[in-house]
Amino acid sequence: MQIVVFTNNQNKIKEIEHVFKIKEIEIFPYLRVFKEKIDVVEDGFTFEENVRKKIAVFKEHKNRIFLADDSGLEVDVLDGRPGIYSARYAGENATSNQMCEKLLDEMRGKENRMANFICTLALKLPNGKLKIVVGKVFGQIIQEMRGQHGFGYDPVFKPDGCDFTFAEMKLGEKNKISHRARALQKALEEIKCYLRVGV
Numbered sequence: 466m467q468i469v470v471f472t473n474n475q476n477k478i479k480e481i482e483h484v485f486k487i488k489e490i491e492i493f494p495y496l497r498v499f500k501e502k503i504d505v506v507e508d509g510f511t512f513e514e515n516v517r518k519k520i521a522v523f524k525e526h527k528n529r530i531f532l533a534d535d536s537g538l539e540v541d542v543l544d545g546r547p548g549i550y551s552a553r554y555a556g557e558n559a560t561s562n563q564m565c566e567k568l569l570d571e572m573r574g575k576e577n578r579m580a581n582f583i584c585t586l587a588l589k590l591p592n593g594k595l596k597i598v599v600g601k602v603f604g605q606i607i608q609e610m611r612g613q614h615g616f617g618y619d620p621v622f623k624p625d626g627c628d629f630t631f632a633e634m635k636l637g638e639k640n641k642i643s644h645r646a647r648a649l650q651k652a653l654e655e656i657k658c659y660l661r662v663g664v
Contacts, residue, residue, distance in 0.1 A: 468531075469494075490656070584600045
């Protein structure tokens with residue numbers, strides 16, 4: 466059984482592989498399977514609308530499970546921004562540093578630093594069933610970038626109850642509490658039920 470993921474972001478693939486440790490499945494970015502780039506206009510008003518558009522490009526296949534995600538950072542004092550625009554908030558080809566710098570500029574002087582990461586996953590099973598699961602983690606936007614791991618806004622996000630940013634954590638540590646890990650755990654339960662290898 467293959468899991469084909471609507472991403473070519475190797476950081477996301479590593480996080481998925483770390484959570485999905487079932488010998489019966491292999492995980493592939495879609496480009497390795499279909500050999501051509503698939504463009505989806507992410508013009509939905511919610512993470513779920515965008516992820517439904519992504520998963521819709523895949524047709525059912527008896528030996529494949531398809532997975533798509535839409536994730537972002539929601540900052541309370543910015544009325545939920547960057548939200549669904551997180552990946553392109555600082556420009557289409559912005560680096561992680563540029564994304565964090567833009568956010569920190571907007572947060573300068575703000576006392577309320579509360580924020581949350583959210584991950585919405587769509588799972589299409591070989592029987593055609595579509596499952597939507599959501600994972601969230603709450604925390605604070607710190608005053609400066611810290612850490613060399615992770616990607617995106619990880620260097621400026623410190624989860625509640627932790628002394629370190631996501632970018633200061635190793636993958637195993639992050640995958641115990643992150644929004645994507647929480648959503649992936651829910652997706653994994655659905656996959657296990659389908660494969661009948663566990664509950």
